Amino acid sequence: MIFNYQDILDRALNGPYIKEEDWDLQKVAVTTAKLVQTHKLAWDPEEIVTNDPGLADAIFEAGLELAKEVGAYSRSTERIIEFSPRELEDGLERMLQTLVMGEGKDARTLFPRKVMDKRPPLVWAGNPGAPHPEELFLPSVMSWMQEPIVDMVTCGALIDVDGREVRTGDPIEIISARRELQYMRQALRRVGRPGMGMLAAQSSVSELGDLAVAHPDYLRPCDSHLVPMLNELKMDNRNIARAVNSLEYGMRNASLPCVIVGGLGGDAPGCAVVNVASFILSNLTCLADYHLCHPIHMRHIATSTRSVMWVQSIVEQAFARNAPCIIVSDIYPKSGAMTRELLYETAANAIAITVSGGHLEGCGSADGNAPNGTGLEARFMGEVGHAVTRQELSLKEANGLILRLLERYEDVFDRPEGNKGVRFDRAYDLRTLRPKPEWERMYDEVRQDVRKLGLEALA
Amino acid sequence: MVSEADYLERIKKTIIAGEAQAAPLATKEAIDAGVDPLTILNEGLMAGADVVGRRFQTGEFFLPELMLTGRALKAAMGVLEPKLKIVYANDPSTQADTGIVVIATVKTDIHDIGKNIVAAMLTASGFEVHDLGVDVPIKSIIAIAQEVGADIIGCSALLTTSMPFMRDLIDLLGAMGERQRFIVMVGGASVTPEFAERIGADGTAPNAVQAVQLARTLIHKARQGQGTDG
Numbered sequence: 001m002i003f004n005y006q007d008i009l010d011r012a013l014n015g016p017y018i019k020e021e022d023w024d025l026q027k028v029a030v031t032t033a034k035l036v037q038t039h040k041l042a043w044d045p046e047e048i049v050t051n052d053p054g055l056a057d058a059i060f061e062a063g064l065e066l067a068k069e070v071g072a073y074s075r076s077t078e079r080i081i082e083f084s085p086r087e088l089e090d091g092l093e094r095m096l097q098t099l100v101m102g103e104g105k106d107a108r109t110l111f112p113r114k115v116m117d118k119r120p121p122l123v124w125a126g127n128p129g130a131p132h133p134e135e136l137f138l139p140s141v142m143s144w145m146q147e148p149i150v151d152m153v154t155c156g157a158l159i160d161v162d163g164r165e166v167r168t169g170d171p172i173e174i175i176s177a178r179r180e181l182q183y184m185r186q187a188l189r190r191v192g193r194p195g196m197g198m199l200a201a202q203s204s205v206s207e208l209g210d211l212a213v214a215h216p217d218y219l220r221p222c223d224s225h226l227v228p229m230l231n232e233l234k235m236d237n238r239n240i241a242r243a244v245n246s247l248e249y250g251m252r253n254a255s256l257p258c259v260i261v262g263g264l265g266g267d268a269p270g271c272a273v274v275n276v277a278s279f280i281l282s283n284l285t286c287l288a289d290y291h292l293c294h295p296i297h298m299r300h301i302a303t304s305t306r307s308v309m310w311v312q313s314i315v316e317q318a319f320a321r322n323a324p325c326i327i328v329s330d331i332y333p334k335s336g337a338m339t340r341e342l343l344y345e346t347a348a349n350a351i352a353i354t355v356s357g358g359h360l361e362g363c364g365s366a367d368g369n370a371p372n373g374t375g376l377e378a379r380f381m382g383e384v385g386h387a388v389t390r391q392e393l394s395l396k397e398a399n400g401l402i403l404r405l406l407e408r409y410e411d412v413f414d415r416p417e418g419n420k421g422v423r424f425d426r427a428y429d430l431r432t433l434r435p436k437p438e439w440e441r442m443y444d445e446v447r448q449d450v451r452k453l454g455l456e457a458l459a
Numbered sequence: 460m461v462s463e464a465d466y467l468e469r470i471k472k473t474i475i476a477g478e479a480q481a482a483p484l485a486t487k488e489a490i491d492a493g494v495d496p497l498t499i500l501n502e503g504l505m506a507g508a509d510v511v512g513r514r515f516q517t518g519e520f521f522l523p524e525l526m527l528t529g530r531a532l533k534a535a536m537g538v539l540e541p542k543l544k545i546v547y548a549n550d551p552s553t554q555a556d557t558g559i560v561v562i563a564t565v566k567t568d569i570h571d572i573g574k575n576i577v578a579a580m581l582t583a584s585g586f587e588v589h590d591l592g593v594d595v596p597i598k599s600i601i602a603i604a605q606e607v608g609a610d611i612i613g614c615s616a617l618l619t620t621s622m623p624f625m626r627d628l629i630d631l632l633g634a635m636g637e638r639q640r641f642i643v644m645v646g647g648a649s650v651t652p653e654f655a656e657r658i659g660a661d662g663t664a665p666n667a668v669q670a671v672q673l674a675r676t677l678i679h680k681a682r683q684g685q686g687t688d689g
Contacts, residue, residue, distance in 0.1 A: 033523070165623055168567035168618055168620040205568075205621070230569060262518065262522060264523060266523060298521070298522070298572075299666065
């Protein structure tokens, strides 16, 4: 039995040795392929939201088996962090059923959502990790913080501070992470929501920034930070340090396994199995208070691809049915601000997540790879999620709607140059912090269209 | 009687199936039967690798298949390489546009899937690839490149805040007077052709297939340049 996190550290130091390449191929890839075969797991690109409880259960079962059979891997020590079946099951039983984010009147309580839950998803707005020049950071985050539908917030990463380039691992990461939190706290006050919960410390990739902001002036204990799992089923000392850092301070840990569809798990079903295993293992390795569901498409990156939406949906259904826990699913569309496709991608993704049992986080517009995100698509994400529950959309109806939405945007994945749209400052008026008329017009048109396509409850 | 085509087909199948034990055996059988080493390379090993590359591009194959093919190819090349060296020594014009690549995710970045795919595709295309892993200090990348006589240094970074270390590597090569010795390719989700040009890299590619094409083109150019100079 695991009594404290030092047990994990001991196992990372003393577990069986294995070369990383052998872990990838022999442990993860081979075991996952075997489980996909024995459980007869398959997916249909025309059925992105599957109405097949048996499949969701089989995915969960296979994921649990994978976690039990292989464990996790410490890249720093090249050792396997082994867990007994009982320990993993104990971790599942202890997953939080309520989690308060933020404080005072702005606090919100996260909870495990059910499949076709009538309760609206909580709306976590922002483009986590998207690179931002310092001059754009404050207005960008305020653009989504000010949206009434938003419950919690996150942010991009600063790429420069005071004109200096931020480099991973350099002392300037300490400054950039603190500056980010200064801006976030200032922005929350300016929009009149000082107690709103945050997922932050995005401006430091190494553990330096995470350590630097564990202070009530910056990231409060009622906020959260990322504790990533690496691809696939791996930890390293940097990320273990993030978990350790939260032990005494008490901030919330968001596990983040970005499982790659087409990666070591193979196609979508294997990826879903790896994602389930990652959540199960991250209960212990990341000390997860909640889970971020963010599969990545091998070639297209975006979460709005068919296979990634399928993985998000089936993983959410698998946990909702077998081990209810708090899952917040990321929306990272291919397209960026001032494109209609961004809004269609956001709608499809939000429908799939909401009906399957997830909360919403986003949008990491333009693949989260540019400062091309705005508050408007975050608003739309929340509106679509709320409409799905108001309309009590079934899984089948949701799937039909998503297929129609895909017709509106799927061609973006074939565009060699992507569909990046424009930077925040070209989509918003920086003085008023309102969307520029053209962007607002696109939003109105797409909203009307989505309503006509079948989401009538969209206000 | 086993024909040359049968030998080549068997090699191709082992490469497509990613059989690291069977591929060198099939290669050795073909060598022992007197099949021309260049034919084994191009119509056996590379033909199999091309199939895998295409299937990966179309989404029929995934990363594990690519990695297994890389392993099989590496094992087979271990058997074939001594024979190829003799062929190349006798007639340098027969040498394919491949070479030695040192590849790494740069210092502070721990993301390796993109780099692994490129490494696997390069291996599967006949390059000798030294994959140094992730979070590799630029001095180590250069030192290994010098040690193994690399033609290409391939740097990868997913994180925007790790990309400056690619520039550092190129600057350091310049300061050491070694810039002309290596082709430097850079890659990663946020790396654009403009970035590559700005930092003085020789090129970047948006995906692994195009990275292999670029590597071949750059090697070809470099060898032509050497020929002209020489």
